[in-house]
Amino acid sequence: MSSQTWPDGAAIEPFGAHAGAPRSDALDGKVLVRVEHVVKHFPIRGGLLGVTLIGAVRAVDDVSFEVRRGETLGLVGESGCGKTTLGKVILRLIPATSGQVYVDDRPLFDLDATQLKEARRDLQVVFQDPYASLNPRMTVGEIVGEGPLVHGLTDKAKREELVRELLAKVGLNQSHIHRYPHEFSGGQRQRIGIARALALNPEFIVCDEPVSALDVSIQSQVLNLLDDLQQELGLTYLFIAHNLAVVEHISDRVGVMYLGKLVELADVDPLYADPKHPYTVALLSAVPEPDPRRRKKRLVLKGDVPSPAAPPPGCRFHTRCWLREQLGDPERCETEEPAFRDVGAGHLVACHFSEEVTPQAIASAAERQLPVLGA
Amino acid sequence: MENTQLGQIPTTAAGRGQAAIDEVDLTPVRTYWQLARQRFMQHRLAVVGLVIMATLVTAAIVIPVLTGNLFGKTSLSLANHPPSLLNPFAPLGYDSIGINIFLRLAKALQTSLFVGFSAVSIIVVVGITVGALAGYFGGAIDNLLMRFVDLVLSLPSFFIIVMMVALFGTGNAIVVIVAIGVVGWTTAARLVRGEFLSLREADFVQAARALGAGDGRIVVRHMLPAALAPVIVAATLGIADSVVVEATLSFLGFGIQPPEASLGNMLTNAQEFFYRNPMLIMYPGITLVLVVLAASFLGDGLRDALDPRQRVKG
């Protein structure tokens, strides 16, 4: 790519400027994004004119973590846990209720409009729904080229050159540039979305369920693509998903969320092999394995996820916690919110009785489960 | 012939830089508008409506231009003269004071359509602005604007129009246009607001914001085109509405007065002659009906054509 500059004079870095940034094992460990005590409540209004505040959906309730340069941080959890909201808040696509996000030590929520626009070059997003994430009335070229256009690359020819390069990078035929999204399959549309995210040469990409809406045989294509791009361009990912196997495959570290809180955060291998929070244990146990020989005795959680508008007091998980049941319903779980603490080697857990989460405890809980059918 | 390859299951997948692994439909590139046009053409009634409307509009423009002031020329010697083959320029005959009905009808149609289209323009502009502002910003602004909409809606629209016309000058077409516009923008506003509210959360809008696009660009480039469809439909149906309102006003004597021609005041004049020359009512009446029907069919067809149907997943 020829040397071009953004309007503020900063050089448009050619692709691969961050290349060679090593992956997990040889990370330089520098923090790229730091999330501090982020809270996001959605107000529930009622009353006569619909203005009185009668409650709040506590979608994200005091979450803090770091994302290191070059790594992939996976974020898992079920519906209502707040992971998607958190992703949007981190990108400042929706305003946070409180807290701060530092990108390269700059407080993102304090930036003014101009600074924010500049900062957005480094923070991009890939969405879940390949059918809703592309404007159906714009051509592929316009969609992928919008970022550079907005940031000052007004020369049509140069923009087209950039778009062609991006399309090639994500494995699409360059002739697609004049076509419309509806002419493509889900996997191809997702690639277009990825090309769009790459157009500004970002450092950090939030991937919000990028493969969940795709056919199984296409998922691996896109996952491999994301992997390749990370290695080639030195990207950092926040990978939000609910499929635990996918997250395990792509992440270096993984965080587990439940009802707006982070309940566990650790390197991927220790977390999957030796989880320390009862919810993580149940999550892992619930995943059906594609191997009929390994039909295991599952740990099935009872009941439904409580509403984020009315989370249980104390530890939010206590209403469904198998460990609590096994320990004889200790009161502490109901009255005191557990602190997010380090239980060894950087493995963070929010549970009062995390030490009791042992393979034996898990096995005995699975055995002692009540029959599924009522009456 | 498609290329086949011999070999093992590939152990690596190249995500980048390959020639088309994916196949492209060889169907020609069709934009959203082209697809919409195709859908529209399949709607027979809509095409009929379009043809009728086009004919009426053409007649309304061309005939008065060609004949100038002839529509007002009275000629008592020709009073109530029925149409005859000897006089091709008066295919509808003459009325009680010798005015060429056909010419007057054309002029009346012109006036009515002019008022209708102009009023709708005001409706569309005001409606889109209010709706877009309310839908995009939400919160207090949305609340304020919507309560204002409720206020306007709660007033009896026709009487407001009559009042405005009476206050600011009967017989003045501009006043009529403004009055109709000022009272009728609420539906369009609500439609646009609804679309904007839902589009605000759409992924592609969020993506544009993540790219750094400003509010202006997002509204104009991303949201308005998507919100246009219901507005176009509402506008088309609004034409029918506005034309009827104008006709009513003129019929009651508040709108366009003679010697200016309007479908409404042609009906007023024709009232007296109901028994002697009932066709005097039929001509403007049928024309009015044609305008309304044509606009309605057109509106229905547009609604179906512009409805963004989801592509059926493979």
Add this chain to the structure above:
Amino acid sequence: MSVDRSDQPLLQIKDLRTYFYTQDGTVKAVDGVSYQIGDGRTVGVVGESGCGKSITALSVMRLIEQPGRIVEGSILLRGRDLLKVDDAEMRDIRGNQISMIFQEPMTSLNPVYTCGDQISEAVSLHEAVGRRDAWQRAVDMLRLVGIPDPGRRAKQYPHELSGGMRQRVMIAMALSTNPELLIADEPTTALDVTIQAQILELMKSLRERNRMAIMLITHDLGVIAEMADDVVVMYAGQVVEQSDADTVFEKPHHPYTTGLLASIPRLGEKRQRLEVIQGVVPNPLNLPKGCLFKRRCPYAMPVCDTPPPLQEIARGHVSRCWLTPAGEPPAVGPEATGELAEAAAASLQVMA
């Protein structure tokens, strides 16, 4: 042929063809599908979008609407051809002997009737019971599927319940008439994984209790492995492989099945790169001639331009592919095309 232990299987689908006549062309959603479900067996039908697995189920229930039509084939329910019975009889069978549950319980349940009402309706449509008895049965069913406080829940509307509960209500409704066959179309796809676990455990217990056969349609291989006795793999409207679950997972033959199994990430197995199936599912309006998978198949050969036969790989294991059971290019010769290949295919054929 699934491993079938009763002499007349509960359900036999023979050479079913369901086509959709759309403006853009004819979509052969189901093109010559045959399989059977034995008493009490769970058959997992797995495939991706466009493979025809859901359309097959809807065809069995005779719920295909314009522009779709069941063009050919027979669906034998204990020997009775469902495609030949009249509407009244079919209504009698539907919801009674064969019940169906769907993916999105919110749109499958009527939002303006209470859950109890909907279940009672299902009961009273098929059995001559009074209103009070039907309601009691509804409450009993809700209790059976593990909904706490069923008496109160029966009076609630679908939107007042969570996704998992709604799915339970659907299951209760489907099971209220004690069907012999339950068709479950992606029953847990829209649910969280912990709720999915609950529902799968529930289904397992219920099928044991009722000795019920299940046609489980899903794209999730994990769910299939959990639940299915036999597996049918579908691709682009055809059955490409079929056997019992152990065989399909351990000794798959068809390259699509192999590719699928190799490409999904699995818990506990961290790999550097995932295997990939190149390309995309073919456009149903523009299907390749010959093997429908050939454009994506790493083994594709010239003979693949001729439609491959449904070969018997082993007892009870079939695969629609030219490769021999050992995985070698076919005996008829990989370069053979056209008539030669078709003739050879005819001699190898096991099922149409």
